[in-house]
Amino acid sequence: MTQKHYLIVQEYIDIETEWRIIKIGDTYAGYKRPTENGRASCELMEYGFPPIELLGLIKRIAEEDRFDSLSLDVLVDKRGKFYVTEMQSLYGSFSLTQCAVKGVPGRILERDGEFVFEEGKDFFRLNSNILRVSDFVYKIRNGHYSRNGVV
Numbered sequence: 001m002t003q004k005h006y007l008i009v010q011e012y013i014d015i016e017t018e019w020r021i022i023k024i025g026d027t028y029a030g031y032k033r034p035t036e037n038g039r040a041s042c043e044l045m046e047y048g049f050p051p052i053e054l055l056g057l058i059k060r061i062a063e064e065d066r067f068d069s070l071s072l073d074v075l076v077d078k079r080g081k082f083y084v085t086e087m088q089s090l091y092g093s094f095s096l097t098q099c100a101v102k103g104v105p106g107r108i109l110e111r112d113g114e115f116v117f118e119e120g121k122d123f124f125r126l127n128s129n130i131l132r133v134s135d136f137v138y139k140i141r142n143g144h145y146s147r148n149g150v151v
Helices: 052-065 126-141
Strands: 015-024 027-033 069-077 082-088 104-111 114-119
Touching: 015 052, 015 126, 027 052, 052 069, 052 082, 052 104, 069 126
Parallel strands: none
Antiparallel strands: 015 027, 015 069, 027 104, 069 082, 104 114
16 A cells, blocks of 8 residues: 555654663663754664653553563653654664663663663673563563463
8 A cells, every 4th residue: 555645744842852762571771862953863872871750651561562572762852751653562673782871881670660770781682682582481481471372
């Protein structure tokens, strides 16, 4: 099906920044895309610890919609409000560094209700597939799946 002669009108959002957040199991990673003239850069990345409220939003989306692995692009407006603009359950993460805090590569884990940074540079090897398989095996061993699907 081709799309011709369509006009999409949407509300203008005065964005401060855009975040790309990845969640695989209990691993989170993310980076900012700086903005210039109200547009987020697709080529530049700024690493740092994402806002806790944003990580909580990602967790809530993943749990409510039963995603084991997802990537989200989230705009943050000048008032600090979040807007999810893109969500993918299958995505490529080609860089070994998907997350860094103070120049140190690693990942963010949720432990006892807190988001904590864990240093390391091998978490996202092989396009993050090792994390995906590890999470899947963990869930099988801990009874998250049955022959009929998710428990």
